[in-house]
Amino acid sequence: MMPMKIVHYTDVPAENPGGETRGVTVRWVVSEQDGAPNYYMRVFEIAPGGYSPRHSHSWEHEIFILSGEGEMVSEDGNAVVGPGTAVFIPGGESHQIRNGGEQLLRFICTIPSTGT
Numbered sequence: 144m145m146p147m148k149i150v151h152y153t154d155v156p157a158e159n160p161g162g163e164t165r166g167v168t169v170r171w172v173v174s175e176q177d178g179a180p181n182y183y184m185r186v187f188e189i190a191p192g193g194y195s196p197r198h199s200h201s202w203e204h205e206i207f208i209l210s211g212e213g214e215m216v217s218e219d220g221n222a223v224v225g226p227g228t229a230v231f232i233p234g235g236e237s238h239q240i241r242n243g244g245e246q247l248l249r250f251i252c253t254i255p256s257t258g259t
Contacts, residue, residue: 145178166193202258
């Protein structure tokens with residue numbers, strides 16, 4: 144059994160998630176390397192004018208906006224999000240996150256361990 148992990152998110156290296164992104168970094172703060180068998184936690188940052196790719200996949204996402212303002216793009220339209228907003232994206236739904244604001248958009252995103 145792995146020991147409990149306690150880490151400040153900035154102590155985890157920021158990575159480029161790849162794909163059709165602009166100004167996006169991800170930090171895998173809890174992952175398989177930590178012994179997490181079911182869910183992984185990531186902290187994303189999107190610079191002003193940046194965005195994730197428009198994509199879909201079979202697994203769900205849970206997102207919690209920490210700071211900044213952004214726009215969730217979905218099949219049903221767009222929605223503005225800001226600090227304190229929680230978002231559930233079901234598996235199979237096309238989605239994208241954009242930062243149209245002037246501040247860094249930072250959010251937590253959890254995925255099942257099967258979603259990598």
